[in-house]
Ligand SMILES: [Zn+2]
């Protein structure tokens with residue numbers, strides 16, 4: 001008996017093919033089964049989503065091809081996984097087949113049944129988890145931690161675990177996972193972390209507690225073979241705890257009962273390519289979805305939650321659980337402000353801050369200096385004619401890197417030698433404007449030259465940014481040097497603020513955080529507050545040292561309320577003010593945004609393409625109460641000689657937005673000017689507009 005199967009394949013939906021293709025097969029297959037199917041002249045992997053014995057309507061079955069092979073060695077993908085892919089595609093405006101197939105490990109997709117069988121043989125089945133055999137040593141919990149674990153066990157809502165750095169959130173994650181496994185030794189737990197650099201630390205903690213055989217990792221640093229191996233272990237239920245970055249949200253976990261999203265506010269949870277999904281938001285959906293099959297809770301942890309999450313907790317949609325004390329009695333750092341208006345012109349580091357750094361180094365303590373700009377100076381300029389180091393390919397300046405005497409574009413990668421004289425007027429005196437990490441490091445080395453540490457060596461000033469740590473391994477080496485006390489002062493970009501647990505740091509300084517306060521991006525203050533709280537959390541995690549932990553801010557606007565909230569470690573106050581501003585300005589989370597971006601040879605073409613689509617959906621937009629703004633150039637309008645434009649849609653409610661976007665898709669796909677567009681994409685809930 002012939003059956004007709006609907007199969008997801010990875011064909012982008014604007015190629016003219018539907019993403020569900022129909023094939024024939026001698027027998028029905030369960031939805032979620034992986035198959036090999038012919039597409040044109042090639043074979044591709046697909047996922048069965050429908051199966052029926054009646055001849056499909058409107059289909060000329062005589063021309064239908066048949067399935068080329070079934071990956072019968074693999075259990076079908078679970079129904080809640082298929083729903084997750086479906087939801088992601090619908091919400092983020094991509095094809096279901098594209099989302100689903102991209103969520104599978106690349107090396108799974110080339111395999112036929114025989115090759116798959118060989119991979120499966122390598123997987124040693126692991127006995128279920130056992131509390132007696134596997135549980136490692138456990139520290140004593142505070143009352144707050146006990147309450148948090150209980151709340152997670154009993155809650156039917158998403159949990160916001162709110163607590164400052166060092167308040168013991170990780171131990172709560174471990175205990176919640178433990179409670180989950182004690183209740184059901186076959187349960188699976190997904191732990192999401194923002195960055196691959198933070199995974200090794202957390203993996204070690206989970207392995208120590210639950211036994212290495214029960215823990216798996218999934219992140220971009222894995223080889224394709226290892227990635228497949230871990231994916232298969234999770235899918236077959238041989239891995240209890242899966243730790244990973246953004247993409248791990250799509251792991252197949254048939255027994256998923258707890259999802260933990262650490263640092264839930266982190267921007268790296270939002271994908272910037274393909275389906276622009278938020279792994280944090282999908283985690284909330286996935287937990288809700290899996291709950292139909294078995295208990296499933298999601299925990300969002302942060303010291304500085306995103307305002308979306310904070311607002312959901314205020315409205316009672318999420319349950320807020322707070323940890324207020326730092327473990328071991330460590331205190332939060334005291335805030336010291338430096339008013340840059342009172343400093344000499346051209347001051348890189350104000351005298352009192354320099355003095356404080358020096359004093360700490362003399363006692364063998366470390367300082368961390370944060371400046372979110374790498375290179376020596378963001379721009380070179382000629383004082384005579386006003387020439388600036390503009391990138392020839394982009395609408396940004398090339399950054400001056402002094403060490404190798406280059407001008408580098410951080411957008412397109414264009415590099416050139418620093419000119420000896422102004423290219424326009426020949427003036428030899430061209431000057432760096434502004435400061436980057438390289439300059440701050442050089443300045444410190446010079447200023448602290450005569451200063452010796454207790455062991456008699458000159459102060460060592462390190463630098464940590466994308467130039468000195470271009471890959472994860474280099475980063476690990478640099479961080480190890482910091483841990484070992486081989487560096488007295490570390491200057492770096494935001495990568496120094498994240499998650500690293502340095503015991504001897506007692507001073508953290510933000511050298512020039514003001515940019516974010518003037519930025520046109522309405523999320524900039526939220527990000528700055530999170531970054532400064534996180535950076536400040538590095539100071540004094542050791543109880544004794546924490547008594548004189550300090551956070552210094554060099555600013556031109558010391559009276560800014562953001563700094564006041566920071567001084568009081570008052571996230572709630574900061575969030576309240578921000579939410580009020582957002583409500584009165586009608587910004588998220590009080591409205592919902594979608595951004596359509598287009599790239600073309602000229603702004604005119606890119607904007608025209610977007611405005612045409614806007615025209616096509618104008619009536620519907622008004623009917624749905626959606627505001628459609630005219631297309632404008634993106635903040636960085638040109639990158640690598642491509643002009644970029646954006647069109648913003650603002651909706652009072654999500655369903656209305658999704659309804660309109662379906663029509664926007666159609667308008668864009670059928671647009672007459674489509675051929676002149678390099679690429680376009682829809683970004684739902686964009687992080688910056
Ligand atoms: Zn000049």
Ligand SMILES: [Zn+2]
Pocket residue numbers: 391392393394409410411412413414639640
């Ligand atoms: Zn460039």
